[in-house]
Amino acid sequence: MKLTDKILAYSSPHPFYTFEFFPPRTDQGFENLLPRIVRMSNLNPLAVSVTWGAGGNTKDTSLNLAELTQSEYRQDTILHLTCTNMEKGKVDEALRVAKECGIQNILALRGDPPRGKEEWIAIDPRFQHALDLVTYIRSHPDFSSYFCIGVAAYPEGHPDHLVDEETELSLLKEKVDAGADFIITQLFYDEDQFISWFRKVREKGITLPIIPGLMPIQTYQSFVRLTKLTGSKVPAQVMSDVDAIKHNDQLVKNYGVELAVKMIRRITTETDVSGVHFCTLNLEKSVQRVLESLRWIGYSPQIVPNKLIEEPTTENLPSGTITPVSAANVATLGLYNMPPTETEVGSGELNKADSWDDFPNGRWGDSKSPAYGVQGPWGNNDAINQVTISQWGNPQSLDDLTALFLKYLHSDIDTTPFSSDPILDESKLILPHLRKLTERGWWTVGSQPAVDGIDSSDPVVGWGPRNGYVFQKSFVEFFCTEEDVNMIEKKVAEKGDGWVHYYAANSKGDCRTNVPDDGRNAVTWGVFSGQELIQTTIIERQSFLAWKEEAFSIWLDWASFYRPDSLERKLLESVHNERFLVNIIHHDFKVEEALWTFIFDA
Structure with a gap:
């Protein structure tokens, strides 16, 4: 009608x-x-x-x-x-x-x-x-x-x-x-x-x-x-x-x-x-x-x-x-x-269908949620324009890209193509590690520190209602070469001891992981008075691959602002074509440095 x-x-x-x-x-x-x-x-x-x-x-x-x-x-x-x-x-x-x-x-x-x-x-x-x-x-x-x-x-x-x-x-x-x-x-x-x-x-x-x-x-x-x-x-x-x-x-x-x-x-x-x-x-x-x-x-x-x-x-x-x-x-x-309704999903589970979105503060959220994907991970759909391009200059080499991501981590610039907001206070808790990774040429685009039962009203990592405690597993996400991915895979297999999971994928569809097909890693959760356990950020294959598609498209979006024959465009397109997006999770949230010790261990 x-x-x-x-x-x-x-x-x-x-x-x-x-x-x-x-x-x-x-x-x-x-x-x-x-x-x-x-x-x-x-x-x-x-x-x-x-x-x-x-x-x-x-x-x-x-x-x-x-x-x-x-x-x-x-x-x-x-x-x-x-x-x-x-x-x-x-x-x-x-x-x-x-x-x-x-x-x-x-x-x-x-x-x-x-x-x-x-x-x-x-x-x-x-x-x-x-x-x-x-x-x-x-x-x-x-x-x-x-x-x-x-x-x-x-x-x-x-x-x-x-x-x-x-x-x-x-x-x-x-x-x-x-x-x-x-x-x-x-x-x-x-x-x-x-x-x-x-x-x-x-x-x-x-x-x-x-x-x-x-x-x-x-x-x-x-x-x-x-x-x-x-x-x-x-x-x-x-x-x-x-x-x-x-x-x-x-x-x-x-x-x-x-x-x-x-x-x-x-x-x-x-x-x-x-x-x-x-x-x-x-x-x-x-x-x-x-x-x-x-x-x-x-x-x-x-x-x-x-x-x-x-x-x-x-x-x-x-x-x-x-x-x-x-x-x-x-x-x-x-x-x-x-x-x-008879078709309601998740009845009796921790993540019930009617409570998926109580506090959807996670970067991923839950890919099963109807609200998943309402906008880019950090609202980045509007991140690239002439104003931001002027901040990022004219990268013509891999070193230029490394310098750009470091400027963001040093708060010399407020945005990157992967974030329309200044670096968060939460990220500053692990800033030395993010800088060290970026200096290596692993350009970090997502991360969180390990948190073991901090008060939910904490101004940096707290979320949800008062009278609760929040927890986080540490993870980091970055772009790197296929050679780096091979090294990471070998190290996880030899020294991960079951504590480390990873995802790695490129723009061509090659996806590598040690997570079972049905594996779902809850990396942020909270316990509150009078409520069930709430999980707000879950990393699993479908959510990673959905984000991977968007992440690689950002490189092409960025490249489109430069002439087809320019050094800038060739560089950004080569990153899109050759690099991998990698996510590494360490499950021992009770040890703040566990992830970083694993990554930087010689």
Whole structure:
């Protein structure tokens, strides 16, 4: 059914809501997203949307997921469709598949630039803007009357458009005049700006349904990175509030729920907005808590044993109008009382399907999680641009690359192609070892120190709620030559004594490891009051190979910024073609220097 028809027919004492999902990066994540969608469908969204990956790189999985949500789960689905890397034949194919699946709603977008490109360039001049997609669909005899078309709007301005607000409103009006039926906005956290923008849109004569895009804050790092990526402007008070509690993941999640509730109440009171769009990041708990706090869904006084949430205290909480959600209130509202599905995975295991993403702070997370792969390991999808290229200079030799990675470790530069953030305080605990490896020509791109039961509130390595202890196995990841890999394999076999596991892979698909096929190395976990053991970072074959593909693509992305015949490009392409990505884990977390003693032992 068309979304606009559903909006017109909607009759409820509260506004409607829609959920947004993205295709996970792994097959297991995809399979496990499906029961999550079933659970979230029980919350009765008006529709769900499925994103289209940057550059169309998730075309097949996006269409597959959209078909399942529409046909199998009977959820009216909004399929995102972008212009990036799309030509007429591909656009027609996507629209025909959508129509065959019974999908009647399309969100027409320009899309992000393909990775490695600073500017967006159309491969088909007929599809350069979302306006072109809207115009094309409305002019096509097979699609014109069938599809309900949505377009995006940017209350704070498009991150790639340096135009004034009036021009931005005029561009939106063009899309509306071309045949758009509804509007979904980019996510935002400044409701004052949204309300002001909303009124200007209405003054412009645009009367279509406007659905604000909201994303409850999940973790401090994802909040900072995603707002940076989308160009969202965060009010100073919100940033101050989140900064004050950034070392307590539970309080951050609680704050995110209450902030979303506060924003929704004000927006739906002061405008004629009749619904909201949740960017779920394939996570379920925070969205459910928001809806229950608003009393938009059914709730029960039943309390489920062994599913208690830490009772937030006012200690170290920022001042302001937002009060943390209490465990008692959450239980009363019925959190965790969603009926289980027969297809739910992991029941009875430590990593249950409904608790995978409580504290997704790990670099890998769990590749079985539906939320795995929401962004690059350190949010690096936006790491390479002309600004960062200027920091990195013009590497023309292996020594130049070694010098660049050392500059990052010395904090002389704030980024590398593999990290868009300055070096973490946690990494500084093992900085001498990382420098020594890098000086050897093993360019480190990931690591963590061994941690044996440190208080979960520790400002450097702590995570999760208070009243807990966190643990870490030490690992390090780097690029090196095949000769180095051969040496590492021999050393692990002769001196590892069962304590050391490794993965090594190149861009050609050669993968070497001493980890069993079904092996899963939990390298970060925590023990908290009233909760089961929580594992937040797991390294296993599928997650390593998924990251390996992205890691090697970064070398090519970087190379694409230099001329085809340049020394810089030849160097970076040779690294892509010849080097291995290696990950080494030492399982003795009780000995801080165990990994480094093993590696540097003559």
